[in-house]
Amino acid sequence: MTTPDHKPPASQPPVPTVKDRIYRSPMGLVGGVLLLAVVAWLGLDALFRGHGRTPWLALAAMIMIFPLVIAFTLRPAVFTNDDRLRIRNPFRVISLPWGEIETLRSSFTNEVLAKSGTKYQLWAVPVSLRARKKAEQRAANAARRSASGSSATGAGSLGFGALTARGADTGPTRASSDKVMDDLRETLDRRGKEESAQGETTVRWAYELAVPAVVGAVLLAILLATNG
Structure with a gap:
């Protein structure tokens, strides 16, 4: 008696992961690159051509300024997918499931109001009046x-x-930051009650930028205090 061959079940194809949609400020990126270039140029010039305490002051200033410029210009971004909104601000990363968001507000700044009552500003989506x-x-x-x-x-x-x-002129009839907020509100309305979009809000501090900035500031203060 022959037994039929039992073929192993075909493996399921991997579920494609949906990439986050990213919102950033183009002017912030350009300004950050220019600021870093200027600081590097002036700082390195003082570091290699300065005399006395000048190289040490330049080094301390660069240690303090570089993380601050990166934090406030290059770092801010907003990431969205069907489950959550992730806000990368200068020194914090806030992850909010859509179900935990009460509303998104725009006035002089764009911000998220969580159901807990906490407000989070969207640094990556600045308002241009x-x-x-x-x-x-x-x-x-x-x-x-x-x-x-x-x-x-x-x-x-x-x-x-x-x-x-x-x-006639066919320019945009909505500011770019307002368009971003419209997209976020549409996603909130569409996904806010979905089961996969529930959970807890998490906040992580960006110590990798805060610590060097503080160290540079302390070093610069000590050098200035002991000058002379």
Whole structure:
């Protein structure tokens, strides 16, 4: 009697991991790179060409300034996926499941309000009042052109109003930071009640940046205090 061959079950294909969506400030990145270049140029020049205590002061200043520039310009970012919102601020990383977020607010800063009542600022999504005002002005102009185009077309003017609207400025009618907040609110509304989006809020401090900055500041203070 022959027994049928039992083939091992085919392994399931790996579930593709969805990459986080990342929001950062382009101007912050550019400004950070420029600041680091200037500090490195001045600091290294003083370190290798300075005399007396100048090289030590330059070294202490660079130890203090480099982590601060990185923390406030290059580091801030916001990461989102279907389960949680992760905020990387200058000296903290806050991970909030969508179910723990009460609301996202925008005024002079963009911030997250957790259900516990704690507020977290989004350093990576700074508010530009100038950009917001320009976007609001474009939206108002677009609304006026649309109204004038409709009335002109209805009056039989060979579509002159519609032609004017098509040839007008087509810049964004929402500031970039407001668009980011719209995306975050949409994800919160869509995922806030999902089971996989529940959990606890976690906060981790960025000691890798805070400690060097403090060490540099202490060293610089000691050198200045003992000068002379």
